[in-house]
Amino acid sequence: MQDLIRRYGLGLTGLMCLIVAFWLLMLVIIPNITLFESSFRPYLPVTEIGGPRDTYSFDNYLKVFDGSIETTFLGIPITVPVHVMTFFLTIWYSVVVTVICFALAYPIAYYMAKIVNPRSLPTILLLLFVPLWVSEVLRAFAWWIILAFKGPLNSLLLFIGAIDKPVRWITDYDAVMIGLVYTYILFMLFPLYNAISSLDTNQIEAAEDLGAPWWKIHWRIVLPHAKPGVASGSVMVFMLSAGSLLVPSILGSTTSQWFTQTIQQWMNDALDWNTASAYAFLLLFLCTLFVSVVMWIFRVKLSDIAK
Amino acid sequence: MHKLRQNLAHLYMAAFLIYLLIPLAVMAGAAFNDSRLPSIVPWKGTTGRWFVELAADERMWVAFRNTILVALAVAVLAVIVGTAAAILINSISGRMRSVIYGLMISTILIPGAVIGISTLLMWNKLGVPPGLHLSVLGQVSYIAAMVMLLVLARLQSFDAALEEAALDLGASHAQVMRRILLPHLYPAIGAGAAVAFFQSIENFNVTQFTRGGADTLTVYVFSKVRAGITPTINALAVIMIGITIVAAILYEVRRRRIERLMARGAEE
Numbered sequence: 242m243q244d245l246i247r248r249y250g251l252g253l254t255g256l257m258c259l260i261v262a263f264w265l266l267m268l269v270i271i272p273n274i275t276l277f278e279s280s281f282r283p284y285l286p287v288t289e290i291g292g293p294r295d296t297y298s299f300d301n302y303l304k305v306f307d308g309s310i311e312t313t314f315l316g317i318p319i320t321v322p323v324h325v326m327t328f329f330l331t332i333w334y335s336v337v338v339t340v341i342c343f344a345l346a347y348p349i350a351y352y353m354a355k356i357v358n359p360r361s362l363p364t365i366l367l368l369l370f371v372p373l374w375v376s377e378v379l380r381a382f383a384w385w386i387i388l389a390f391k392g393p394l395n396s397l398l399l400f401i402g403a404i405d406k407p408v409r410w411i412t413d414y415d416a417v418m419i420g421l422v423y424t425y426i427l428f429m430l431f432p433l434y435n436a437i438s439s440l441d442t443n444q445i446e447a448a449e450d451l452g453a454p455w456w457k458i459h460w461r462i463v464l465p466h467a468k469p470g471v472a473s474g475s476v477m478v479f480m481l482s483a484g485s486l487l488v489p490s491i492l493g494s495t496t497s498q499w500f501t502q503t504i505q506q507w508m509n510d511a512l513d514w515n516t517a518s519a520y521a522f523l524l525l526f527l528c529t530l531f532v533s534v535v536m537w538i539f540r541v542k543l544s545d546i547a548k
Numbered sequence: 549m550h551k552l553r554q555n556l557a558h559l560y561m562a563a564f565l566i567y568l569l570i571p572l573a574v575m576a577g578a579a580f581n582d583s584r585l586p587s588i589v590p591w592k593g594t595t596g597r598w599f600v601e602l603a604a605d606e607r608m609w610v611a612f613r614n615t616i617l618v619a620l621a622v623a624v625l626a627v628i629v630g631t632a633a634a635i636l637i638n639s640i641s642g643r644m645r646s647v648i649y650g651l652m653i654s655t656i657l658i659p660g661a662v663i664g665i666s667t668l669l670m671w672n673k674l675g676v677p678p679g680l681h682l683s684v685l686g687q688v689s690y691i692a693a694m695v696m697l698l699v700l701a702r703l704q705s706f707d708a709a710l711e712e713a714a715l716d717l718g719a720s721h722a723q724v725m726r727r728i729l730l731p732h733l734y735p736a737i738g739a740g741a742a743v744a745f746f747q748s749i750e751n752f753n754v755t756q757f758t759r760g761g762a763d764t765l766t767v768y769v770f771s772k773v774r775a776g777i778t779p780t781i782n783a784l785a786v787i788m789i790g791i792t793i794v795a796a797i798l799y800e801v802r803r804r805r806i807e808r809l810m811a812r813g814a815e816e
Contacts, residue, residue, distance in 0.1 A: 248711050250721030257632040264629045265648075269655055277586055279669050287810070288661045352557045361725035363803065367796050372568045372682045374792045376750050378766045379785045380771050383571035386578055393574055396589040411609050423571065425590075455553070476657065484659025487752050487766075491773050501661050508665060508757060518669065520645035528659070 316385035324503055329502040330394025332531065334414050335482040338339035338421045342429040342478050343471065345422070350470075351463065355442060372428050381491040384420045385411075388492070416492040417467070417499070421482045428481060437463060469513035472541040476532055481527050489544035500524055554803055567585040579782035585780045605780060611768035614680055614750055618764060621684045622691055622748035623741045629688060630695025630740055638703045638731040642645070653697075660753025660756050663689055668758050675712065678760035686754040695740035702736035 245254045281297040289295065307330075309320040321329075353365060372380065387394050388410035391537035395407040410416055440463060447459045464471070504524065506516035536542070577588045582595035602608060649694055649786075667686040668678055671732045676682065687801070714724050730737075759767065765784075772781050 242640060245636070247717070248708075248721070250726050253725055260629055260632040261636050264633065264689070264692055264806065265651060267670075268685055269651065272663075272670040272689075275670040275673060276609060276662070276666035324674075345564070348557065348560055352561050356554065356557050357561070363800070365565070367800055368565050369568065369589055371789075371792055371796055372572060373573060374746055374790055374796075375785075376766060376769075377787065378752060378773070379575065380571065382769065382781065382785070383575040386588075387571060387574055387774065389587060391589070393589050403568045414576065424569075444577070480657045486661060486756065489771065490770070501659070504661050504665070505756070505796055514665070514669065516633055517665055521659075521665045523660055525662045529657075534658075 274520045278523050279515050282448075282515045284513040284515050301516045302523070304516055304519070305523065307400060308524075314500055322521075324500075327498045327503055328497075328500050328527070330414070331483055332527075335421075336480050338425070338482045339475050339478045340372060341418070341422050343433075344473065346426055346430040346433055346474070350430055350437050350467075352458075353434050353438070354438035355445065357366045369427060369430070377424055378487050378491070380424050381420050381488045384416065384423060385491055388416050388419065410496050411492060412496070414494075414497045416494065417489050417497055420488040420492040421485060424485075424488055425478045425481050428477040431475070432470040432474040433467060436467040440466045468539070472536065472539065473533055476536075479532065480528060483524070554668045571783075575782055576786045576789055579779055579786045581779065581783065584778060586777055587783050598779040599786075601778070602780040602783040607763065607770060608765075609766050610781075611763040614762055615765040618680055618687070618755075619748040622687045623744040625684065625688045625735055626695045626744040627741050628690040628745075629692040631737060632694065633696040634699035634703055635729070636743050638678055638700060652693050658690065659759060660751070664754040666759025667754070670695065678758055680755075680759060680762045680764070682758035682760075683751075683762075683764070686758050687748050687751050691770045693746045694743055694747065695737075698740045699733055699736045702733055706732050737745045 242254075247258075248258075250427055272534060274365075280301055282295060282297070283298065283300060285292070285295060305324045306322045306324045310323050310326060311318060311320055312326065313319070353362060358366065388393055389395075390407055390409055394410065395404075398404045400406065410419075444462055445458055448462055453461070484501060485499070486501040489497065493499065493502070500520070501524070504517050504520045507513050507520055511517075575586075576589055579585045579598055580594050580596070581588055582593040582597070583590070620797055631651060637645060637652070640648070667682055667689070671685070672678070672684055701725050710728050711724050712729050719727070749763075749767065752770065756765055756766060756770075763771075769781055769784070772778075
């Protein structure tokens with residue numbers, strides 16, 4: 242700090258501190274504190290706000306447990322509150338999306354880092370960047386067209402004889418997952434690619450010379466080296482999927498519900514901002530908790546991720 | 549065996565690229581199909597009427613103008629905030645640094661819905677009504693962190709001795725900033741502005757909760773997809789993909805030219 246003042250003077254340093262303080266306080270910390278505070282307040286008509294009924298309670302959070310539905314878990318029938326169910330399905334399908342993204346992206350990342358001719362790499366990167374720059378809403382819409390009941394995918398499969406009657410793709414969470422994988426896979430690919438390309442190729446060659454089978458080279462050399470990339474890619478894909486609103490809204494079926502959609506219903510349909518705050522806080526808190534636990538299990542630190 | 553694995557890898561890479569690009573091609577193709585529903589099957593003849601209808605859509609033009617204005621505002625603010633944050637974080641160390649740095653980075657991971665609702669609630673309590681100005685503030689809160697990362701990376705290669713020399717030779721503080729530090733950072737600031745601009749155009753979650761009644765392009769497309777759609781959206785998609793591809797080609801051409809110049813320079 243002393244150093245900054247010596248270089249840029251008190252005025253400029255003060256200005257920079259003010260700008261950063263505005264960012265962190267007015268755009269990040271205070272809004273989140275407001276969200277947290279509002280989540281404990283009841284939903285009241287404007288005239289009663291600040292009145293005797295405006296007291297703090299956990300009522301908004303307890304709404305999560307309202308209304309139960311029947312479902313089965315491992316074959317055992319159980320009753321679960323609707324919103325709890327939605328939340329767990331959101332987390333579960335986000336995890337599945339993350340795993341699929343990793344499985345699909347890992348060979349590509351390895352290919353780009355170690356196999357491809359370096360001269361064609363810029364072209365590949367460019368081709369990868371085109372879909373990344375196309376708006377998320379359009380990418381979800383593209384799949385909406387492809388997966389439609391009378392759409393091109395069914396026509397193609399009927400034509401080549403793979404199926405004999407059209408398949409309904411947009412059922413349950415199927416289309417949502419297809420859309421999420423397509424939308425967020427590049428957020429897995431790039432961190433993986435960065436991590437693998439910093440691995441010394443000599444290590445792989447040494448292992449090959451010593452007779453290690455290919456899968457063992459990946460398991461014992463490439464993957465451990467790429468761990469920070471795996472971690473940051475997974476955290477990105479998981480948080481983006483769990484927080485996505487567009488893809489589940491466009492590609493969702495009548496039986497699929499994402500937790501962000503529930504939040505939006507409290508916010509825009511019920512106009513109950515305080516309950517929406519409680520739900521939003523739950524989403525933020527539980528996702529952060531989940532990510533922290535997974536990172537702790539795999540012994541990755543936050544500082545590894547931000548590399 | 550090794551050869552076979554290599555060929556499989558080439559094949560997989562090609563399949564992956566096709567997987568990424570086919571949906572865009574299908575969407576673009578549907579813009580030229582003379583059918584009321586956006587699809588490429590059955591093909592009912594080639595038409596350009598969806599582009600004409602798009603151009604006649606008033607609401608689309610308003611949304612388009614809003615999107616550009618919001619994106620420009622976000623780019624300007626995010627660049628200022630991100631650059632200041634990078635310079636500041638670069639000059640502190642220890643525990644303080646990791647706490648502030650962690651806070652800055654965490655904004656990228658906060659779900660958009662949470663950012664949107666919290667921004668709306670706080671400014672609402674301060675008496676500021678919802679609208680696109682709040683969308684700008686909400687978007688800046690995490691896009692600034694992306695700019696910060698880009699500028700911070702560039703700062704690593706900065707030689708602070710240049711500033712010392714300038715100060716010794718009698719330059720003012722403002723001159724050191726404007727003539728020495730900022731010119732070194734310009735490539736990162738430019739990249740940051742581009743990232744911020746495109747991130748803002750893409751944004752849906754934050755905008756959806758803070759926009760009040762105003763439309764941006766993503767919100768407009770979203771509402772169209774939900775409430776009965778015509779291929780005008782595909783026409784819009786063709787234009788947007790077209791712009792992206794032209795920008796990508798220009799970037800590639802420029803990169804190749806620089807590479808050639810560098811190679812020639814190395815020979816001489």
